[in-house]
Amino acid sequence: MQFDDDAQLDPSQVEDVRASGPQPGWGGMPGGCMLPIGGRGGCLLLVLAAAGLFLFGIIPSPFTGQGGAPQGGGRQPSAPAPPAPTGNLAARCRTGADADQSEDCRVVGTVNSIQSYWRQAFQERGRTYKPARTVLFSNAANTGCGTADAAVGPFYCPVDRKVYLDLSFFNTLQRDFGAEGGPFAQAYVVAHEYGHHVQNLLGTMNRVGPDSRPGAGSPSVRLELQADCYAGVWAHNAVKTGFFREPFAQTDIDQALSAAAAVGDDSIQRRTQGRVTPDAFTHGTSRQRESWFTVGYDRGDPKRCDTFSGGI
16 A cells, blocks of 8 residues: 555645543443434444444434434533644645655545545536545544544544544454454545445435344444445545555455454454354444455445345
8 A cells, every 4th residue: 555655635634633632511422322223212232242342333322313403312512612633734744655654644645535536426426525524533532423432443423524533443453353454454444434424425324214223134234334345446446536656456455354354243243252143233244344345346336335225
């Protein structure tokens, strides 16, 4: 994974709040409550209780819908959030050469490429892509969905339309879940989260309704597998965005597949509880996650990512 040294980065797409911590006036996130189900009183648990880790996905926790006004289960900020500090990313992350030398700048370059692709893809289909910022945080972060800590891993909040990323997650992914790791594993995770942003813009998130339940064929699983497919679509088209020197090598793709397999529901359940319980699936099996990323990468077309029709 090599950036074009002369590519011009846009650090404004990434906020760095690692030195600030959560601000007062924000309501907390109900523990483990990620996607609402069963009306105002219930929620779909996307956290495996035994693992205590959310496997990167979506957190609209205080809301019964995918956006708009709160309807119970959480508190809105008592006042508008203060502007998030941007650290010194603007000074350090200017070119593709910087992205090759710094993890922070690599995130900036990856986000730039992903959004460049989706902007063009939306335009080709007569739609307007609305950018989403990535927020780098440590330990805890204030979001439009409540206060989240690092244990949830990377996630997308559809309320404020931001991706939240604690870079320490990638060490956890290798150490605790057996992923190969590497720069493209990180890129896959970021691209997956932006897949959720695309779903939010297209209204696909509405398919996970208030009566949704976990399970092997559940809407939640289909939503996550589609985000994996969208990550593959970006990977197929990434070199066309002008941020990378050449198409990704097979070693890069292998890093993504390793990360996808490591966080399959079946893999996590075997590690944490010693058995597989498909009725509790929320993200899909290792094989499914690898397969749908590969579909996106091989075809390079978002239309091929329809996980909601037929089998998965």
